[in-house]
Amino acid sequence: MADLRSEFTGVKSPNPFWLASAPPTDKEYNVRRAFEAGWGGVVWKTLGFDPHIVNVSGPRYGAIWGADRRLLGLNNIELITDRPLEVNLREIKQVKRDYPDRAMIVSLMVPCEEEPWKKILPLVEETGADAVELNFGCPHGMSERGMGAAVGQVPDYIEMVTRWCKQHTRMPVIVKLTPNITDIRYPARAAQAGGADAVSLINTVSSITSVNLDSFSPEPSIDGKGSHGGYCGPAVKPIALNMVADIARDAETANLPISGIGGVTTWRDAAEFLALGAGNVQVCTAAMTYGFKIVQEMISGLSQYLDEKEMSLDDLIGRATPNVTDWQYLNLNYVTKAKIDQDACIKCGRCYAACEDTSHQAISMSADRVFEVIDEECVACNLCVNVCPVEDCITMVEMEPGEVDPRTGKVVEEEYANWTTHPNNPSAQAAE
Amino acid sequence: MANDMFTPGVVAGRLDAEAIAENFSDLHGQYDPHEAAVAADRCYFCHDAPCITACPTDIDIPLFIRQIATGTPEAAAKTIFDSNILGGMCARVCPTETLCEEACVREAAEGKPVEIGRLQRHATDTVMRAGLHPFERATDTGKKVAVVGAGPAGLACAHRLAMKGHSVDVYDAKPKGGGLNEYGIAAYKAVNDFAQSEVDWLLKIGGITMHYDTKLGETLDLAALQDSHDAVFLGMGLGGVNALPVQGGDDGKVMNAVDFIAGLRQSKDKTDIEVGRRVVVIGGGMTAVDAAVQAKLLGAEQVTMAYRRGKDGMSASEYEQELATSKGVRILYNAAPEAITDAGVEFAYTETVNGELRMTGETQQIEADMVLRAIGQTLSDAPGGLALERGKIKVDDAGATSVPGIWAGGDCATGGNDLTVTAVAEGRDAAENMHKSLMGEG
Numbered sequence: 001m002a003d004l005r006s007e008f009t010g011v012k013s014p015n016p017f018w019l020a021s022a023p024p025t026d027k028e029y030n031v032r033r034a035f036e037a038g039w040g041g042v043v044w045k046t047l048g049f050d051p052h053i054v055n056v057s058g059p060r061y062g063a064i065w066g067a068d069r070r071l072l073g074l075n076n077i078e079l080i081t082d083r084p085l086e087v088n089l090r091e092i093k094q095v096k097r098d099y100p101d102r103a104m105i106v107s108l109m110v111p112c113e114e115e116p117w118k119k120i121l122p123l124v125e126e127t128g129a130d131a132v133e134l135n136f137g138c139p140h141g142m143s144e145r146g147m148g149a150a151v152g153q154v155p156d157y158i159e160m161v162t163r164w165c166k167q168h169t170r171m172p173v174i175v176k177l178t179p180n181i182t183d184i185r186y187p188a189r190a191a192q193a194g195g196a197d198a199v200s201l202i203n204t205v206s207s208i209t210s211v212n213l214d215s216f217s218p219e220p221s222i223d224g225k226g227s228h229g230g231y232c233g234p235a236v237k238p239i240a241l242n243m244v245a246d247i248a249r250d251a252e253t254a255n256l257p258i259s260g261i262g263g264v265t266t267w268r269d270a271a272e273f274l275a276l277g278a279g280n281v282q283v284c285t286a287a288m289t290y291g292f293k294i295v296q297e298m299i300s301g302l303s304q305y306l307d308e309k310e311m312s313l314d315d316l317i318g319r320a321t322p323n324v325t326d327w328q329y330l331n332l333n334y335v336t337k338a339k340i341d342q343d344a345c346i347k348c349g350r351c352y353a354a355c356e357d358t359s360h361q362a363i364s365m366s367a368d369r370v371f372e373v374i375d376e377e378c379v380a381c382n383l384c385v386n387v388c389p390v391e392d393c394i395t396m397v398e399m400e401p402g403e404v405d406p407r408t409g410k411v412v413e414e415e416y417a418n419w420t421t422h423p424n425n426p427s428a429q430a431a432e
Numbered sequence: 433m434a435n436d437m438f439t440p441g442v443v444a445g446r447l448d449a450e451a452i453a454e455n456f457s458d459l460h461g462q463y464d465p466h467e468a469a470v471a472a473d474r475c476y477f478c479h480d481a482p483c484i485t486a487c488p489t490d491i492d493i494p495l496f497i498r499q500i501a502t503g504t505p506e507a508a509a510k511t512i513f514d515s516n517i518l519g520g521m522c523a524r525v526c527p528t529e530t531l532c533e534e535a536c537v538r539e540a541a542e543g544k545p546v547e548i549g550r551l552q553r554h555a556t557d558t559v560m561r562a563g564l565h566p567f568e569r570a571t572d573t574g575k576k577v578a579v580v581g582a583g584p585a586g587l588a589c590a591h592r593l594a595m596k597g598h599s600v601d602v603y604d605a606k607p608k609g610g611g612l613n614e615y616g617i618a619a620y621k622a623v624n625d626f627a628q629s630e631v632d633w634l635l636k637i638g639g640i641t642m643h644y645d646t647k648l649g650e651t652l653d654l655a656a657l658q659d660s661h662d663a664v665f666l667g668m669g670l671g672g673v674n675a676l677p678v679q680g681g682d683d684g685k686v687m688n689a690v691d692f693i694a695g696l697r698q699s700k701d702k703t704d705i706e707v708g709r710r711v712v713v714i715g716g717g718m719t720a721v722d723a724a725v726q727a728k729l730l731g732a733e734q735v736t737m738a739y740r741r742g743k744d745g746m747s748a749s750e751y752e753q754e755l756a757t758s759k760g761v762r763i764l765y766n767a768a769p770e771a772i773t774d775a776g777v778e779f780a781y782t783e784t785v786n787g788e789l790r791m792t793g794e795t796q797q798i799e800a801d802m803v804l805r806a807i808g809q810t811l812s813d814a815p816g817g818l819a820l821e822r823g824k825i826k827v828d829d830a831g832a833t834s835v836p837g838i839w840a841g842g843d844c845a846t847g848g849n850d851l852t853v854t855a856v857a858e859g860r861d862a863a864e865n866m867h868k869s870l871m872g873e874g
Binding site: 067390 | 474476478479480481537540
């Protein structure tokens with residue numbers, strides 16, 4: 001069994017699976033259950049000053065479902081903790097005392113002025129918590145009051161607040177970033193400039209999950225009205241992976257630790273975040289969907305994977321980062337063709353419909369429903385692979401150098417060549 | 433009291449009304465909306481889907497399932513009824529395991545097809561329960577059509593013709609409509625008087641007049657119908673039953689399976705239906721299964737279904753055979769009846785060698801106080817003047833007979849194959865061809 005012990009910006013935990021700051025970490029009761037289930041750490045639900053905020057008393061969540069009502073995306077309009085500060089601080093202290101081996105991070109959100117931050121940090125420090133996470137991410141409610149994403153969307157504010165926090169505490173400072181920006185590298189660089197020990201991302205994506213077609217209210221509906229919420233769950237994972245990779249491969253922030261968040265549901269999702277450069281992961285929606293026990297699958301799965309690959313956790317972290325590049329550097333001499341495994345094919349014809357109607361007319365269909373790729377037409381777009389209901393029935397087969405691509409009539413070159421040197425590129429530099 | 437399963441002879445009331453009601457409850461329960469959503473989710477929405485090809489009425493199955501999945505079972509029902517106006521009954525009686533569900537790609541993928549029949553029932557029941565009839569009759573054309581037989585072929589034909597604005601007179605020898613849906617299939621496949629509800633629902637199109645207790649050749653004359661109507665459709669099914677070509681074949685203990693089933697279907701609570709303690713059903717089709725299973729459900733102690741060829745030759749589907757055995761029916765393959773005796777039935781064992789059925793020389797005697805014959809039906813009273821082929825009315829692809837102005841479909845015609853769904857397709861297609869002809873387009 002692989003060693004999953006993790007150290008993230010100096011904070012140790014028995015595994016790299018933390019619960020993100022969210023409803024599952026709002027109370028001592030929940031967090032104790034989480035630790036009993038095996039979670040390596042928690043980021044306590046965001047604290048603010050009293051008088052504590054109030055939440056709506058109508059529904060807080062909206063959702064998107066896949067087949068068999070599998071929850072794919074969850075949206076929420078819940079605010080930060082709605083319990084008194086003192087109660088939270090007392091519970092944090094008690095739990096940390098009873099679970100000293102687990103990571104206890106405290107999420108914070110107070111007004112964008114130095115005094116409030118200066119005031120709250122010592123209170124947290126007194127609990128024995130391992131670190132703080134600055135919530136610059138929540139896109140709803142608190143942002144209207146100049147907090148959360150309202151800070152996270154202005155790099156100068158991020159840098160300023162981060163600097164205050166570093167000044168007023170000895171605890172590591174993790175800055176949680178919002179994805180509701182155009183380029184994640186700017187807020188990450190700002191956090192680093194302010195002295196952040198790490199960033200965590202993504203927070204939730206601004207969203208309306210659905211509209212009730214009878215009442216014409218957005219969901220979740222509060223007395224006939226809806227407000228945008230923050231979207232999370234499996235649906236946001238691709239967005240999160242890209243942002244993690246952007247920060248991990250940015251020269252300025254390449255050494256900034258990243259806590260990966262966004263749709264982590266299984267050990268595989270976690271491994272992908274780690275491979276793209278996250279030092280650990282935070283989970284919320286999967287726990288809210290299935291309960292805390294899922295961490296046991298994450299632990300066993302990641303452990304088995306590392307054993308099979310004969311890798312340590314550290315070996316995995318960032319392993320895929322160098323393979324993330326810009327489009328212009330992709331090898332244009334890499335040629336593949338779709339290939340249909342006739343034994344695996346169940347003859348549904350979805351590949352044919354997709355290719356014939358919406359792509360390149362590169363799949364033929366016989367009277368007895370045999371579907372075959374027409375190499376002369378196949379541009380290797382991969383759509384047939386993606387719509388096929390049978391895994392590995394259609395695969396992309398690489399053409400060998402020296403073979404002639406029937407589509408272009410050109411010999412497949414062995415040498416790597418990209419857009420920067422392509423003759424069609426007006427900016428191409430002729431090879432000297 | 434009372435009789436029980438051990439009471440000798442042929443008696444009624446082997447089970448009490450409650451037990452019979454339980455035994456004859458709906459074979460497949462209805463989906464609740466959640467079950468329907470889960471089942472519909474499994475459809476891959478195949479291109480040029482094999483299930484459509486496998487359906488004799490060409491229902492656009494992927495489309496109706498997608499309509500169910502998106503919460504519009506009413507639209508799904510319209511899709512079904514567009515192709516098959518008896519889609520409600522077909523959802524109950526079709527041997528889907530040899531039609532659409534056998535062709536389903538998920539059958540190939542994982543041996544578990546999308547449950548198309550039950551989904552179809554979910555959609556059609558939704559609309560029929562609400563009393564909605566999503567079709568309107570076109571402007572009256574002034575043309576009159578006679579339809580003989582109010583079974584699946586005749587009803588499908590009549591509805592399509594009425595929809596196109598023709599006036600239709602439907603004649604049936606029986607006191608009720610529905611044909612075999614009403615008289616000829618197992619009660620647990622069409623509970624709650626569904627066949628009659630369906631006829632009533634179908635007639636909502638308007639323009640159809642029903643004439644019951646009117647039999648062709650007795651109180652109805654084909655030549656007179658031709659005179660009084662612009663076109664005639666014959667869909668009266670098969671009125672005759674093949675005799676058992678064996679010694680004692682007309683013994684008093686021998687009964688036609690179709691009559692046994694008809695009696696069951698017309699009985700209020702089935703406690704008045706007589707059944708033997710030991711029943712032998714001779715035949716290998718759906719009628720044989722329906723008779724055997726229902727004999728068992730009525731409380732017969734032993735029910736044996738005997739078929740003279742092997743399992744592969746049986747026209748009852750694998751599913752139907754399993755249904756029978758699961759209800760306690762014993763199926764005897766390769767057993768040809770030789771004689772009906774006082775004790776029961778004497779069988780000779782058979783084998784098939786080079787495609788020919790041969791007696792092995794082994795015999796078996798099975799005790800029986802009731803013998804149900806289900807070895808096929810015949811067109812007993814074909815009207816004169818029509819060309820026949822293999823004992824049925826000869827029709828072309830459009831359903832036209834050898835006599836201009838007369839069309840035919842369903843079991844009485846050459847295309848019929850004992851399936852409700854095939855009869856519906858033939859009735860519908862004949863109606864289309866009749867319409868063209870009537871409107872001078874043919």
